[in-house]
Amino acid sequence: MSxxxxxxxxxxxxxxxxxxxxVLHNLSIDIAQGDFVALMGPSxxxxxxxxxLIGGLDRPSKGEVNVAGERIxxxxxxxxxxxxxxxxxxxxxxxxxxxxxxAERNVELPLLLTNLSSAQRKQNVQAALTVVGLAERAxxxxxxxxxxxxxxxxIARALVADPTLLVCxxxxxxxxRTTADEILHLLQMLNKDHGKTIVMxxxxxxxxxxxxxxxxxxxxxxxxxxxxx
Amino acid sequence: xxxxxxxxxxxxxxxARTIFTLLSITVAFLLFGMLQGVxxxxxxxxxxxxxxxxxxxxxxxxxxxxxxxxLAQIEALPGVAGVAHAxxxxxxxxxxxxxxxxxxxxxxxxxxxxxxxxLPKEQLQAFxxxxxxxxxxxxxxxxxxxxIGDRVPLHSTIWTKPDGTSDWNFDVVGIYExxxxxxxxxxxxxxxxxxxxxRSFSKxxxxxxxxxxxxxxxxxxxxxxxxxxxxxxxxETKTETEKEFQQAFLKQIGDINMIVTYILFAVFxxxxxxxxxxxxxxxxxxxxxxxxxKTLGFSDTSVLTLVLCESLLLCLLAAALGLIAAWALFxxxxxxxxxxxxxxxVIVEGVVVAVLLAFITGIFPAWRAxxxxxVEALRG
Numbered sequence: 001m002s003x004x005x006x007x008x009x010x011x012x013x014x015x016x017x018x019x020x021x022x023v024l025h026n027l028s029i030d031i032a033q034g035d036f037v038a039l040m041g042p043s044x045x046x047x048x049x050x051x052x053l054i055g056g057l058d059r060p061s062k063g064e065v066n067v068a069g070e071r072i073x074x075x076x077x078x079x080x081x082x083x084x085x086x087x088x089x090x091x092x093x094x095x096x097x098x099x100x101x102x103a104e105r106n107v108e109l110p111l112l113l114t115n116l117s118s119a120q121r122k123q124n125v126q127a128a129l130t131v132v133g134l135a136e137r138a139x140x141x142x143x144x145x146x147x148x149x150x151x152x153x154x155i156a157r158a159l160v161a162d163p164t165l166l167v168c169x170x171x172x173x174x175x176x177r178t179t180a181d182e183i184l185h186l187l188q189m190l191n192k193d194h195g196k197t198i199v200m201x202x203x204x205x206x207x208x209x210x211x212x213x214x215x216x217x218x219x220x221x222x223x224x225x226x227x228x229x
Numbered sequence: 230x231x232x233x234x235x236x237x238x239x240x241x242x243x244x245a246r247t248i249f250t251l252l253s254i255t256v257a258f259l260l261f262g263m264l265q266g267v268x269x270x271x272x273x274x275x276x277x278x279x280x281x282x283x284x285x286x287x288x289x290x291x292x293x294x295x296x297x298x299x300l301a302q303i304e305a306l307p308g309v310a311g312v313a314h315a316x317x318x319x320x321x322x323x324x325x326x327x328x329x330x331x332x333x334x335x336x337x338x339x340x341x342x343x344x345x346x347x348l349p350k351e352q353l354q355a356f357x358x359x360x361x362x363x364x365x366x367x368x369x370x371x372x373x374x375x376x377i378g379d380r381v382p383l384h385s386t387i388w389t390k391p392d393g394t395s396d397w398n399f400d401v402v403g404i405y406e407x408x409x410x411x412x413x414x415x416x417x418x419x420x421x422x423x424x425x426x427x428r429s430f431s432k433x434x435x436x437x438x439x440x441x442x443x444x445x446x447x448x449x450x451x452x453x454x455x456x457x458x459x460x461x462x463x464x465e466t467k468t469e470t471e472k473e474f475q476q477a478f479l480k481q482i483g484d485i486n487m488i489v490t491y492i493l494f495a496v497f498x499x500x501x502x503x504x505x506x507x508x509x510x511x512x513x514x515x516x517x518x519x520x521x522x523k524t525l526g527f528s529d530t531s532v533l534t535l536v537l538c539e540s541l542l543l544c545l546l547a548a549a550l551g552l553i554a555a556w557a558l559f560x561x562x563x564x565x566x567x568x569x570x571x572x573x574x575v576i577v578e579g580v581v582v583a584v585l586l587a588f589i590t591g592i593f594p595a596w597r598a599x600x601x602x603x604v605e606a607l608r609g
Contacts, residue, residue, distance in 0.1 A: 057524060057603045078528050085526020092607070096521045100238040110525045112231055121231075157525075 003066075004165060004197050005031035005054050010063035012049050012220075023049045024220045026063070031213075036191040036198045038211035045217040047201045048169055054199055055167040056084045068164040085113045089158030093170035095150040097142040103153045104129065104138040110161040128156040131194075132186060148179035155186060159196075166190065168200040172207050184210040236539050242511070247543070250507045254547030254586075255554070257500050261579055262555020262571060264489045267562065269572040270412075271485055275475045280445040281310075282342065283452050284474035285438040288467040291478070292317075294434035295464050297425075302458055303440055308451045310443045313338035316424070316436035320383035320397070320417075322373065329369070329383060331417035332436075333424035336364070342441050345409050352377070352403030360423050363399035366414035367406045377401050383417070391429045440468070497586065505590040508540055512594035519598050520606030533599035540591025541584065548583035552576055 012024040023046045031037050031054075039047045052058040053065050056072050065073040068087040075083055089110075097106045104125050111121040129135045132152040142150050151171060158166055168187065172180035188210050190196045200211060208214050216223040241247055285303065287293035294316070304312045318331040336356040340348055348356075348364060356362045365375060375381060379401045389395050399419050407413045425432055442451050452468035459466045469477065479485060512519070519532055527535070552575075559571040 052604055055524075057607075078530070081523065081526050081528040081531075084524065090521075090524050092521075096517065096524075096607075098235075098238070098518055098521070100242045101235070105234055105238070109235070109522070112235070113526050113531075118231065 002033055003030040004033040004035075004068055005029065005199065006064075006066040007050075007053065007060075008064040008066075010053065010060045010065060012046070012053065012058070013061045022220065024053075024060075027221065029215065029222065031197065031199060033197055034191070034195050036188065036210070036212045037200065038208035038214045039199065039201045039217060040203070040205070040208050040214055041217035041223075043203075044219075046220040047217050050217065051167055051169055051199060051201050054165075055088050055090060056080050085110060085161065087164040089161070089163040089166045091151070091154050091158050091166065091168040091171045093173040095142065095147075095154045095174075097150055097153055097157075099142050102139050102141055103134065103145065103156075106142070106153055107156045107160050109157060114161065124160055125156075128160040129153075131159065131190075132156045146179075147175050148182060151175065151179075151183050152186065155183070155190075159190065164197065166196050166198045168198060170201055170203065172202070172204060177206075180204070180207060232535065232538070236535065236542050239511075239515070239535075239539050240542055242515070246507060246511075250504060251543065251547045251550070253503055254500060254544060255551040257496050258548045258551025258579055258583070259554045259558075260496055260551075261493055261582065262552045262575055263559065263562075264492060265575045265578060266555060266559050266571045268485050268489045269575050271479050273572060275472055275479070279345075279471050280448070281441050282471040283440040283442060283448060283455070283468050284471055285440060285455055285466045285468040286436075286474070288456075288465040291437070293464075294431050294436060295438065295466065297433050297435055299459065299464070299466070300435075300438065303438060303455055306451065306454050306458070308443050308447050308454075309440055311338065311342055311441040313342040313439045313441075314421070314435035314437065315339065315439065316421075316434075317387070318383075318385055318417075318419075318424070319387045320385045322381070322383055325386075327373075329417050330415055331383060331419070333421040334418050335421050336362075336418070339418065339439075340405075342439050345407055346405045346413075347408065348403050348405040352405075355402040356418075356420070359400055359402050360420060361398060361400050362402040363417060363419040364403035364405055365401055365417050367404055368411065368414035369417060370401075370404050372415075375401055377404065388424070388428045389430075390427055393429075397427065439471075497582070500586065501590060504540075504544070504586065505593065508536075508543075508590050508594045509597075511539075512536060512598050516601065516606050519601055520603045523601065523603050524607070529599045532601070533595045536595035536598045537588070537591045540595070541587040544583045544587035544590070545580070548579055548586075552579045 007027055007029045010024055010027045011022065013020050013022045027050065039050060041047050049058065053060055054067060056067065060073050064071060070083060072080060072083060098109070107125045107128050108121055111124060116124065126135060129138055132155050134149060134152050134156065137145060137149060142153070145153065171187070172183050175183060184207055187198055187200065191198050202208050285295070287295055300312055300314060303309060313335065315332040315334050318333060320329050320331050321327050322329050336353060340346055340353055352364065356364050363381065370376065381399050381401060383397050383399065385395045385397060405414070440451070440455065442448055448470055452470070455468040456466050522532055523529070556571045556576070
């Protein structure tokens, strides 16, 4: 299967005051289309930095980042924003929903950037909420939802524009075991039944077991023997 | 339009803060509407002044009277088409707060000089023939429910009778209209003869003369000629066009335009800080949310535009409320100022000020939102 994510010799450095810290060191990774990859590793290993590079939220200091057929490290800020809207759906640990909007308005947000009519947007929102099993909570605001329900809304928002790739940063980090498993089953279903490529950062080995592949990072480098699940 | 629910929801994220900010802007625009309305109303009155008419007053002060005998001399000047006179009666009806704009006049002369005051012929005739007759504006008649045949007592704050009383009785014999300016339908005219015979002092004098000229281009020369007639006399005059006279009259109250400008400048300057800090705080609180919008694919420019539009929505909403309130309250000033409704130009100016206010208070938080780094913002 062709690689939908391909990183070559990627270096990422941050400057903190006078100090320069290299977070990723000449990292190269290929992720195949339709794969479900769990990125694991201790705190500070560079998991989230890697995820941000794959999701087009950040640029590498050196190296190439190819995602969904585009060399995204060379895109301008505006081009990158358009690219993200078209190709990436994001799921965060703390859901990051707009507190003042209802579930359906939250899910609709990515569609505002498309040319879809109001009726089409409504239809797509309804479909996305149905996929995550929350159609009946469409009119509820995030404060009126449980953690699991809020994360489902976040997943519906990530899905609604039919992105090429789902990028999840600790999607179950704020949930109890049962709810976390429900969310992971949902992600697994999206990968298997809907063919979505998923890259998920997690600390939790149990969560990682839901992925098809596990990649382990340590000190900004892939650990030898990153295994298939 | 599709972004409206997002903007509206963002605006009401902190309800109490938005309501207080909205109220402060609304009050500022209410003040803007009322003050600018007064200013515009005065300017309109000046603009409507007739170019064919000159006003002759005492050169000492507007309150100084002129001899009635001057009339014939002015009338005899070449280029003069007619002369009328009026005096300030300064009365109220029943209660001092019911002030009435009242003037003793010679009916034929006065209504001849002011053709815009429409009075049926038979009513003018009745006015001429009735010593205690009075002709009132349609609006004044509506206000007190007065009609032809009514006897109306007015109490003058200036003119006493020989018996020491200041109560004057009049018989309403006519109601005039002014279709070109309904705000001028609130005057009370009565016979000069009745006034002059009845008052205890200053007999044989008038407040001012109104001179109609045959050719408006000759106004300056005729004005100079009138003043020359009475130069070095005990009653020197000052003659100016009706427009100049009205401007000078308003200047006696104060430079309305300057006062209004200073007050509004102070109000909006204070408002800039209040609204600006609200917008800054609102954006600061929403940094992670704005970062999420960028994550979803909203460009830097889109986020900047959204924050600016939010500021615009807040300011336009408040301005609309303030200006509507001013529009509703403005007719209440009619008795004091004679201006009937808020001029449209004030509404247009208000909208322009609201847009400017929105831009100035919104641009800094919007710029901050534009420059937001997603990774930093999401990290909190």
